[in-house]
Amino acid sequence: MPLELEKMTVKEKLRALELLWDDLCRHAEGVPSPKWHEEILADRVIRHEAGEDPALDWRAAKERIRNNLP
Template identity: 35%
Template sequence: MSLESMLASLTPEEKLNAMDILWRDLSANPARLSSPDWHGDILAHRIANPSSVPRLPIDAAFDDVRERLNARRDQG
């Protein structure tokens, strides 16, 4: 049985649990992970071409994300 077919047989709750286990395992040794080349390219592009959209203070940004998530929950 392939990993994909095993994952397909899991419930959504089991899939979330598996993601949590994988994330804990991967994040335990971040030095072993390397970013793909395209990631560095995008960061360099964004540094060279900053957004014209004004930046939000961190608290306002978190509030904005919370509002968007709550709106999505209310729609579903």
């Protein structure tokens, strides 16, 4: 049954995304991760261990994200 995206409301589209994401999470072992994800994570570990990118608590991380929104 194909989805008719043009006819869906934003609420319906968001619900569909939630359902898809939940399903993917339940079967994460079958979802391949691109090579560039591994490269970015490895770079972040190196920067963190070198003290260049310290860990933030969740409150500080959310504030940082909010401050960088357009």
